[in-house]
Amino acid sequence: MSLEEGEICALLGENGSGKSTLVKMMYGLVKPDEGEMIFQSRTYLPSNPNEARSAGIAMVFQHFSLFDALTVAENIALGMVDPPPFNKLSREIEEKGKAYGLSLNPDSMVGTLSAGERQRVEIIRCLLQNPKILIMDEPTSVLTPQEANVLFEALRNLAAEGTTILYISHKLEEIKTLCSRATILRAGKVVATCNPEEKSARQLAEMMVGTSIVTPKRTESQGNRNGQPLFRVENIEKESSSNFGTSLREVSFEVWQGEVFGIGGIAGNGQDELMEVLSGENLPKGGTIMLNGHDLARLNPNERRKRGLLFAPEQRVGHSAAGEMSLTENAYLTAADRKELSQAGIINWSRTAEFSQTIIKQFDVRTPGTDNFAQSLSGGNLQKFVIGREILQNPELLIVNQPTWGVDAAAAASIRQKLIDLADSGAAVVVISQDIDELLEISDYISVLSGGCLSKARPVQELSREDIGLMMGASRESLPEAVA
């Protein structure tokens, strides 16, 4: 593959297709077994990141490589080959920040910053080196759309000044608007190079996977809302437990059997708080959560599971799954009661292993075995495992937060299909997602969470992308007609 000066080039590929390995070689973290890289007509083989940085290659990581207990200036100094004294560095940080619309206070502690601000730290750290190539590994996966737009603007400015940007992302729409060229990797090989603007997101995804992707099919006229709702949430109130969170205000919705209920909204508008209240990790201050006519609002997560309310939270490692435990152990953790995996307090390991084996088979989880640590799986595979674990417990209602976040296109499609299948089998599904297209694709009814308030649910046939976008941007007060 090749990169030209001043272009924004995308690097595409499924999880495990070798994107990360490739850029790590460019950044000196991994050594190639064979072959060579030529940078500015010279052979280039960095043996560590310091060499890469001095040659002019900088990288912004997917998981931020930042130090919480150090200040912005200290973090930036650590990533530079030869940093200037601190007062000079602080001034440069402020200047660069202004120049690209990425302002930062050099003395604030990184641990207190938001995800978007943390990413600015990384980017400015790179920019201060005046890099010739800037590698960005999934930069927008943790950003709100507004933050992402600020980032795109800064990247375009940089490219116009002659910096080459290599951009890795799963979000194909984003690549179509930002990048002028895309190189596609599959199973460690370059399979195609194209202009992403000329291809549809679907074509790009198919080039990555190598086969055609079946869009999840929603059978029509599902969930005719007759009789009693299966699940009814009324007037949930909850103060957020974190400083940056959003408090829930009078959240109410109803879900009928056999339907997929989508909750849209930009991250940070109360999604995490809603998920915690619904799953029972935190109890609401007021309101009721009724499933089949029983109030679950005061029950803990395990009691709720026993009654058929299952969930898959957003954060896969550390929330849905324990990273340093095997898949079998993780299967036991939520399925113990419903699958009767223990008797009199003694775990039935053979049954548990069988259950996790079933999940792996039915949900096409790619892993060497059930004894592997959960954290050794790629994001998409672990998500398939987590969703599979819940679905196979035959829930009455499954609540999923951001089901396809950071998951490649093929895995995302299969996860969505499974959620639809679950609804078709008579259960109900609540999907909380930032991804408008995903909601339109699988939901029957959609409402939007904004500033801790949930809009009235509307059937998906009445809604367009723009409608939802508008609902996301506005609070309930300012949109009384549109919602009612």
Next chain:
Amino acid sequence: MDFAAINPLIFFSTMVAASIPVLLAALGELVVEKSGVLNLGVEGMMIIGAVCGFITIYNTGSPLFGVLASIVAGGLLALIFGILTQVLHSNQVATGLALTLFGLGLSALIGQPFAGIKPPTFPKPDFGFLSDLPVLGQLLFKYDYLVYLAFILVVGVSYFLNRTRAGLILRSIGENHDAAHALGYNVVRVRLAAIMFGGGCAGLGGGYLAMIRVPQWTEGMTAGVGWIALALVVFASWRPYRVILGAFLFGGVTLLQLNLQAVGIKINPAYLSMAPYIITIVALVVISGSSNRLSTLAPGSLGRLFYKTM
């Protein structure tokens, strides 16, 4: 009861001397923990430093050699810990505990022929007329060399950690070793260096006990000072200057307990012996009660094993 029998000047200067072993050991451990490693073997490294320093000063008559022997012995024992935990990825807590037991046993073995012997006296610097000054002379200019060295070391460590690039790198490795590795810093090498420094400091602290403070060799003479040093690091919330404060507090309470007994206060001595430990526990509870990790400066990767993944 006669508090007048406690001379505040003498009390202070004795307290300073009494706090040196724990100060040195805690300072070394602070650097180790700042690099993200928890070495529970402080007690073992101290006692090995004590016995090696004592044997050397007794056989050579040279205080300098004694000091060097203490440092080298503590450092070598720490290197064993370093290789086990950093290269062979053994569990830090278990290895540290083993190091303490190993140090106690080994020191008893090699120190046995030297029990109860008096070492040559340790010299003090001559400040001339300064040490004859009223009050100040007693407070500042009557100590042996190692007391001054210990305080210089505190200033040096504080400067190193907060003002130098090498110190920043060490802190970054303790804060998030994966990120530091991704930036291209050699986590294992920096940690080995920090562990050796910590061992040297602990060894010197032990040596101070055997060569100057007591001075003689007794089996198990560190008597838990290494554990107090570990607690002091948390008490000081990983700030070098606060280690001095903690060491004085600990030294002061220990000394007060002896003094109070001497002036005949009717209180069961067992309570007084407990006091330093209780104060430490209370301080630890207060500190860990604060929910914000950032305000305590606790290293984020403390005690976690580092595997090169990328």
